[in-house]
Amino acid sequence: MTQAFMAVLARELRLALRRRSEWAQPLVFYAVVATLFALGAAPNAPWLKVAAPSILWVGALLAALLSLDRVFRGDHEDGTLEQLFLSPQPVSLLVAGKLFAQWLVIGLPLTLLAPVLGLGLGMEPNVILVLMLSLLLGMPALILTAGFASALVVGLPRTGVLLPVLVLPLVSPAVVFGAGAVRAAQSGLPAEAPLYFLGAILVLCLCGVPLAAAAALKNALD
Amino acid sequence: MTAILSFQNLAIARGDHVLLRGLSGSVSGGEILHIRGGNGVGKTSLLEVLSGLRSPEQGAVTRRLETDACHWIGHRNALNPALTPFENLRFWCALHDLPADNVRGALREFELQRVADQACRQLSAGQKRRCALARLAVAQRPLWFLDEPLSALDEGGVRHWLGLLQAHQQRGGAAIVTSHQPLPGSLTGLRSWELS
Numbered sequence: 464m465t466q467a468f469m470a471v472l473a474r475e476l477r478l479a480l481r482r483r484s485e486w487a488q489p490l491v492f493y494a495v496v497a498t499l500f501a502l503g504a505a506p507n508a509p510w511l512k513v514a515a516p517s518i519l520w521v522g523a524l525l526a527a528l529l530s531l532d533r534v535f536r537g538d539h540e541d542g543t544l545e546q547l548f549l550s551p552q553p554v555s556l557l558v559a560g561k562l563f564a565q566w567l568v569i570g571l572p573l574t575l576l577a578p579v580l581g582l583g584l585g586m587e588p589n590v591i592l593v594l595m596l597s598l599l600l601g602m603p604a605l606i607l608t609a610g611f612a613s614a615l616v617v618g619l620p621r622t623g624v625l626l627p628v629l630v631l632p633l634v635s636p637a638v639v640f641g642a643g644a645v646r647a648a649q650s651g652l653p654a655e656a657p658l659y660f661l662g663a664i665l666v667l668c669l670c671g672v673p674l675a676a677a678a679a680l681k682n683a684l685d
Numbered sequence: 686m687t688a689i690l691s692f693q694n695l696a697i698a699r700g701d702h703v704l705l706r707g708l709s710g711s712v713s714g715g716e717i718l719h720i721r722g723g724n725g726v727g728k729t730s731l732l733e734v735l736s737g738l739r740s741p742e743q744g745a746v747t748r749r750l751e752t753d754a755c756h757w758i759g760h761r762n763a764l765n766p767a768l769t770p771f772e773n774l775r776f777w778c779a780l781h782d783l784p785a786d787n788v789r790g791a792l793r794e795f796e797l798q799r800v801a802d803q804a805c806r807q808l809s810a811g812q813k814r815r816c817a818l819a820r821l822a823v824a825q826r827p828l829w830f831l832d833e834p835l836s837a838l839d840e841g842g843v844r845h846w847l848g849l850l851q852a853h854q855q856r857g858g859a860a861i862v863t864s865h866q867p868l869p870g871s872l873t874g875l876r877s878w879e880l881s
Contacts, residue, residue, distance in 0.1 A: 466782065467782070474776050477768065481767045481804075541762065542760075543763045549737070557780075
């Protein structure tokens with residue numbers, strides 16, 4: 464069982480190495496969005512610092528969403544999904560492997576880029592630490608949620624605007640607590656409480672999403 | 686001979702549309718069931734129901750084997766275009782808890798050794814089909830489900846596949862095959878079934 468999980472993980476990482484744009488695109492997008500906000504503001508505008516937590520959080524969210532609608536699409540189109548369902552492995556485990564790889568390829572680089580952009584938006588070091596912690600907890604939850612949504616729409620010929628419409632309401636709690644933690648740190652308040660909430664959301668996603676996504680994929684085959 | 690797969694009173698639907706109803710039958714070891722019928726009559730859906738990928742609208746399928754004891758080669762090849770044939774088959778082996786030792790041999794058997802390490806997107810349709818069918822040679826399993834196995838195959842490929850199928854049949858294996866092309870009458874254990 465762990466062998467199959469590792470095989471899925473290795474396959475996804477190999478695919479990411481072959482298709483560089485897949486992980487480079489979100490990073491470039493994130494950097495450009497954060498920079499454009501800074502360029503759009505008046506020099507030294509005080510509101511930029513106030514808005515920085517939500518800019519960095521929403522930017523990371525949108526960047527992660529860019530390529531997530533393709534997580535299961537290729538496997539559905541080329542027939543790999545059928546082989547996954549006919550294998551003796553639990554499909555939820557294979558789904559978990561795929562989404563873990565997505566986090567490694569997209570989520571983790573975005574989390575590591577955020578402090579650099581935070582510095583550019585004038586964040587203090589202690590605030591940047593909380594920003595990283597919040598993204599470390601929040602990014603996997605975002606990717607799991609978006610993975611579930613992309614499993615839901617995998618059988619549809621064209622998803623277009625459907626995926627964001629499905630995902631954005633589902634991830635709003637993560638954004639509220641994630642940006643909230645950074646804001647709390649900014650105003651010198653303890654940031655633990657929102658971070659704990661993010662942790663709880665992550666655990667909920669970890670337990671529920673692989674099973675729900677596997678069921679959604681099964682539905683796409685029917 | 687006891688049936689390894691039997692089905693009673695199956696109704697098969699695609700969406701809300703019922704394609705076939707009242708199907709009953711069985712397949713035993715050493716038997717090759719050739720399902721025929723025009724486009725859109727529901728051959729693929731029937732095969733999916735028999736293999737357990739799709740649930741029937743009505744009726745029941747009894748398989749006297751574990752799901753793991755079947756080969757499924759759908760009309761899509763289950764090959765990722767960015768991976769090589771070798772990598773694709775090795776991943777398939779890992780999924781099915783099989784050792785990957787036989788992969789090279791199976792690819793050679795299907796004359797794919799030259800392209801075994803090229804990305805699948807560079808392969809021709811026939812080469813991809815050969816690569817999908819090479820799974821049959823990687824592991825021996827008692828029941829095969831093959832959906833249009835001959836599409837895009839050249840003469841040599843068809844001949845080789847027929848040899849593999851005949852050897853499988855002689856070992857007592859069963860196969861359920863959908864195909865528009867006629868299978869040669871010299872194949873022993875062949876039974877044709879026309880859907881309408």
